Amino acid sequence: MEHLLKIISKPDNIPIVFLLVLVVFYTWYGFKQAIANDRAGTPLEASMSDKVQVWPYLVRVEFLAALLVMVILTFWSFLLDAPLEEPANPALTPNPSKAPWYFLGLQEILVYFDPWIAGVLIPTLIIVGLCVIPYIDINPKGNGYYTFKERRFAVTTFCFGFIVLWVALIILGTFFRGPGWNLFVPWEEWDTHRVVALTNVDFSEFFFGVPTRLVDDSLNPLGMIIGSVTILLWYGLGVAYYFWKKGTEVIQKLGLVRYSIVAFLFLTMMSMTVKIVLRIGLNIKYILVTPWFNV
Amino acid sequence: MLGIIEQMKEKMQRSEVYKSIFRHNYQDTQRNRALQIVDNVFLHLHPVRISRHATNIGFTWGMGGITFLLFIVLTVTGVILMFYYRPAAEYAYDDMKYLMNDVAFGPLMRNMHRWAAHAMVITVMLHMFRVFLTGSYKAPRQFNWVVGVLLLTLTFLLSFTGYLLPWDQLSIWAVTVGTNMARATPLLGHEGPFGPELGMRIDNDVRFVLLGGTQVGPPTLLRFYVLHCIFLPLVAGIFMIVHFWRVRKDGGISGPGESKSP
Numbered sequence A: 001m002e003h004l005l006k007i008i009s010k011p012d013n014i015p016i017v018f019l020l021v022l023v024v025f026y027t028w029y030g031f032k033q034a035i036a037n038d039r040a041g042t043p044l045e046a047s048m049s050d051k052v053q054v055w056p057y058l059v060r061v062e063f064l065a066a067l068l069v070m071v072i073l074t075f076w077s078f079l080l081d082a083p084l085e086e087p088a089n090p091a092l093t094p095n096p097s098k099a100p101w102y103f104l105g106l107q108e109i110l111v112y113f114d115p116w117i118a119g120v121l122i123p124t125l126i127i128v129g130l131c132v133i134p135y136i137d138i139n140p141k142g143n144g145y146y147t148f149k150e151r152r153f154a155v156t157t158f159c160f161g162f163i164v165l166w167v168a169l170i171i172l173g174t175f176f177r178g179p180g181w182n183l184f185v186p187w188e189e190w191d192t193h194r195v196v197a198l199t200n201v202d203f204s205e206f207f208f209g210v211p212t213r214l215v216d217d218s219l220n221p222l223g224m225i226i227g228s229v230t231i232l233l234w235y236g237l238g239v240a241y242y243f244w245k246k247g248t249e250v251i252q253k254l255g256l257v258r259y260s261i262v263a264f265l266f267l268t269m270m271s272m273t274v275k276i277v278l279r280i281g282l283n284i285k286y287i288l289v290t291p292w293f294n295v
Numbered sequence B: 001m002l003g004i005i006e007q008m009k010e011k012m013q014r015s016e017v018y019k020s021i022f023r024h025n026y027q028d029t030q031r032n033r034a035l036q037i038v039d040n041v042f043l044h045l046h047p048v049r050i051s052r053h054a055t056n057i058g059f060t061w062g063m064g065g066i067t068f069l070l071f072i073v074l075t076v077t078g079v080i081l082m083f084y085y086r087p088a089a090e091y092a093y094d095d096m097k098y099l100m101n102d103v104a105f106g107p108l109m110r111n112m113h114r115w116a117a118h119a120m121v122i123t124v125m126l127h128m129f130r131v132f133l134t135g136s137y138k139a140p141r142q143f144n145w146v147v148g149v150l151l152l153t154l155t156f157l158l159s160f161t162g163y164l165l166p167w168d169q170l171s172i173w174a175v176t177v178g179t180n181m182a183r184a185t186p187l188l189g190h191e192g193p194f195g196p197e198l199g200m201r202i203d204n205d206v207r208f209v210l211l212g213g214t215q216v217g218p219p220t221l222l223r224f225y226v227l228h229c230i231f232l233p234l235v236a237g238i239f240m241i242v243h244f245w246r247v248r249k250d251g252g253i254s255g256p257g258e259s260k261s262p
């Protein structure tokens, strides 16, 4: 317990506590309004579409909000000093070394993927993926009001990405990752000398008994084939779903190009989850090992 | 006595100086309410009239506005911090200590800057979350969402570059961890796929360009300082102007009225 308090009360971790509280609150609040709108049939916002004058009706809200934010910020700044540790010393690496909290999700992904995937490819895909959302979500409904019923897939997918793969991984990285980037329960004292035996196996070995490397330590071609086929099958799910649902109106309207982008981004996002579960649950490290990269 | 004050007030309000500054009086009329917005360079970011749901804090959560407020707070406190801070490895840390211990209101300014920065990262994410939940990125606002994503990225980068400036253990190691990823950039990093094949070494790849060296050192401090204090705020400011302009041009805050006639 003491240890948990110690992590929480690190000045730079206070924002994470705020983040957690606010995300939980606003998720609840957003869904509350969505469900109320869905029940009512017409959204509440529609009954408020008459025009009002900005002065005073909007300006006063902005003024009060600004006042409140400034009061909170001022108190926060009086009560808690920004951290200033020992002077920079390139020769003394702290353990654990953590990125700023908002990048901890990406740092966590480093456990499961090669650095170029976790550090470069995934951030790029997140940014590009976010940018294309408006162009691949062509559902005209649910524009300008809270709803869940009319955009189940979109809302669920976004919430999963934001809450589970972004916010929850930040929490994991802050409270559960200690020295050596090992997992610790938050109230457990960090033992710097803990060594976790590496019992990781690769996918082909775990499920098919095909080791990744042969006796002479070269890569096993059979392992590579199993790995490649598995990845192809994973993305093949998108192809299969396309042919299964081809006749439906949604897929028709979406068209092949948009569908492919949706399927690729969705399956790639879900593969994060799959790798996390395989690794933490079954100690499976890589699906595919090649001389150039590992997945 | 009161009569004299009234008289003086009236006289003042009729004077050329007063009239040149304030273009209308303050009677509560529809017309004056409109002029209050239109005649004010800062307030005229707003339209004169908006639909009632857009004033409802339950709808917008106020998060876009709060993000902008925090950006302004950061600009003001940041300028003050710049008076006391020199971005050179031999001074940076001592300047921080001096600021925290000997400058009047120094700690308050630094704390406000730091906490507002953290808060801005949180509010910008919540703003995006709201915009998603209300489907406000749909036509005609697709492009403003893209502008928003760029602002989100810029907010992260602003926060990240600022993190290095105190030049203490916390900052250099967080930035070391964060920038280590660049080693592995495909083609352009010396540990990335096909990087070595293209002649990337630790002393000429993207990470080297970013850090100005093979590890986080004094040149990195200067680079991050310039990015943090000049380049990124400027770019973010420009994109915010575009963002606000587009909110207006796309018909104001989204609402259920439009989706019925796509």
Ligand code: HEM
Residues within 6 Å of the ligand: B060, B062, B063, B064, B065, B067, B068, B071, B124, B127, B128, B131, B134, B136, B137, B141, B144, B145, B146, B147, B148, B149, B151, B152, B155, B240, B243, B247, B252, B253, B254, B255
């Ligand atoms: C520095 C960051 C940002 C600032 C200062 C900012 C500011 C604002 C403000 C003041 C509004 C008016 C409505 C409101 O407050 O909700 C707004 C609307 C909007 N923002 Fe942002 N924003 C930022 C980042 C983003 C991001 C990250 C996104 C999405 C990825 C985004 C997408 C939008 C969209 C689509 C609207 C129109 C919403 C509607 O019509 O309902 N913005 N923004």
